[in-house]
Amino acid sequence: MSIITSPFRPQGIALAPAPGPGRRPVHYLNAAYGVRSWLLTTDHKRIALLYLVSLTLMFIIGGLAATLIRLDLLTPSNKMMHADTYNKMFSAHGIIMIFFFLVAAIPAVFGNFFLPMMIGARDLAFPRLNLASWYVYVAGAVMILWVIFGGGVDTGWTFYTPYSSKSSHTQVLPTLVAAVLAGFSSVFTALNLIVTTHRLRAPGMTWFRLPLFVWSMYATSFIVLLATPVLAMALILVGVERACGVGIFDPALGGDPVLFQHLFWFYSHPAVYIMVLPAMGVVSEIIPCFARKNVFGYGFIAFSSIGIAVVGFLVWAHHMFVAGISVYAALIFSLLSYLVAVPSAIKVFNWTATLYRGSVSLQTPMLCCLGFIGLFTMGGLTGLFLAALAVDVHVHDTYFVIAHFHFIMVGGTVMAYMGALHYWWPKMTGRMYPEGLGRIAAVIIFVGFILTFLPQFVLGYLGMPRRYHFYAPEFQVLNVLSTAGASILAVGYALPLTYLLWSLRWGEKAGPNPWNATGLEWQTPSPPPPHNFAETPVVTCGPYEYTLQEEAASVG
């Protein structure tokens, strides 16, 4: 299964000429060699790989912090680490995983690599800005690692005042700078993706022929652009308060800590959608391909991304129901939080309808996507519990909340990230990963995840607060279950890391289109040539013409 036989291949795409005897085809990986050719590259594909490597490193470090947290929580008292160390550990975990992994993960790797290819462009609109975004990211990452290994920071990832202003004696200022840098790196990427989508689409690539991944990246980029600056400003104000000894958020000096929470969540709630919308885009690509069916309800999925982006901006205060906001405000934010579930539900129904009567094959990317649908649905539905005012008062700041957002971010986004990695790995590297191991890893991750986080719903409902170092002895059984699950999860993540590296050298050659997929990115050799396409493609049909392809194959 190397070259697609579909008659619906967009016209005008010449697969790169077959290499003559003894001549290897030129692709983006062998077009130039040497450290300079990587560190000064403006090729979006190489920058995506730079991001992939740095994000993986950050994921490992954030994961190690999580491992230590879970080990520490094995026992209610008699702790392996000091309470201060514990605070620094969960802060490190949150800051790294959110600002340095999840926000950048899918847009900076797969958006960077595949958005131009999916719309038939030769590169992103601003290649040098793209490279700059990676350097800004690295500057932030180096800074946060310097903070963490040089003593740590204990504010939690939310930087609430006064935890981050008066009462913290750790390295808060450099942490704030690191988070702002990470934010601006994501802004640069988002700007690039938006302009590229508007201005560099191939002839015939109309808005409603865009792959759904592009729609979700577009919606995500808008959130990044409009929310990130507000976070940056809020963090800068905290920095000013610390550095100058004034009281912008200090009630003793006339300030208001709740204002900080408003500004913070104005970014950080939409940030949840920055993290999960790209994952939804990935799922919308993979499901039709492995169900061999046209995606169900293209328009609904596309516009629900926009709907999430818009409504997602209007729900931030549901994090503050117990912070002393007015009951009327709380009422409205509760209602809007229910509303934002609607477009997410639309997507889930459409994916399910796409699966219905499809010829589903359970390859690794598909297993990850099915895992995504299940876990995301649980995460989303428990989000509705939290949107309900009375229930939120009961479970606020408990492990129920922890479990809820890990279902969305780990069960949702990381699962989809794994799916994307396996789905596009053959295109990025030209090699297949070992399918059997891939399936095993997907199942291990799913099982490990459930075991880690399902008990936390119960813990939270029973009243175990988040961020506490010591806990009541009756919570120990559930905590042990959770830690056991985390160790399984760790194996599940270590496995792909190993076999994907292995496949770089020993993996089977993939060919241009191992999945028989229809998107433009599959109509060019693997790995792609430096300018993606031998000549600019002309698009004559939508992105998911699987039904016609299958019929043609069965007739022919």
Place this chain on the structure above:
Amino acid sequence: MSANTGALWEHYENLEQQHEANVLGMWVFLATELLIFGALFTGYAAYRAQGDYSASFEHASSKLNLGIGAVNTVVLLTSSLTMALAVRAARLGRRRALVVLLLLTALFGTVFMGFKAVEYYEDYEKKLVPGLAFDPEEWRHGPVKPGPVQLFLMFYYVMTGLHAVHLTLGIAIMLTLAVMAGRGSFSPRWYAPVDIWGLYWHFVDVVWIFLLPLLYLIGTHGKF
């Protein structure tokens, strides 16, 4: 981008497409910028709307140097004029006029910064800098309280400081563009850098138009 013919980046079809992408990119960037200042405006508004804060805000505002604020407004608006004329000169291919107008724009920006520096120093001498030179006891009379006063002053410094950072960057860019224009990097077919940094310059000016009333004019109630 050394010569006119070399201005086309290899992943664009033609200069028009490239120009459009550049302009759109700048507008999108300005949307981000707007939200940066928006966060500050929101914070300012949230505090000032609290009933007992507005008296302190107005009192502190009346201590700022309205004269310098007014002169700087005129300087900055004039720089917007020279900027707009520079874009026109670029479109018409008048290289000499373009260089002169870009340099003038940078000059007006520098004059603004000069006045601003004088003003900051004066603020320091008048003990208007919380955390550095500020005496809470001076601000305790009637409805005026030191807490809201230091809030107002912090917003004043963060807002004008952020604006000054933007302006400094703008001046550096104007000088760079002037050098590029002198070397003949622009032509009527390719002048997108002048066009987009013109947008940026106007944006920085518009921000000042909002800062003037928020910071300087609210203290003038009943004075005129």
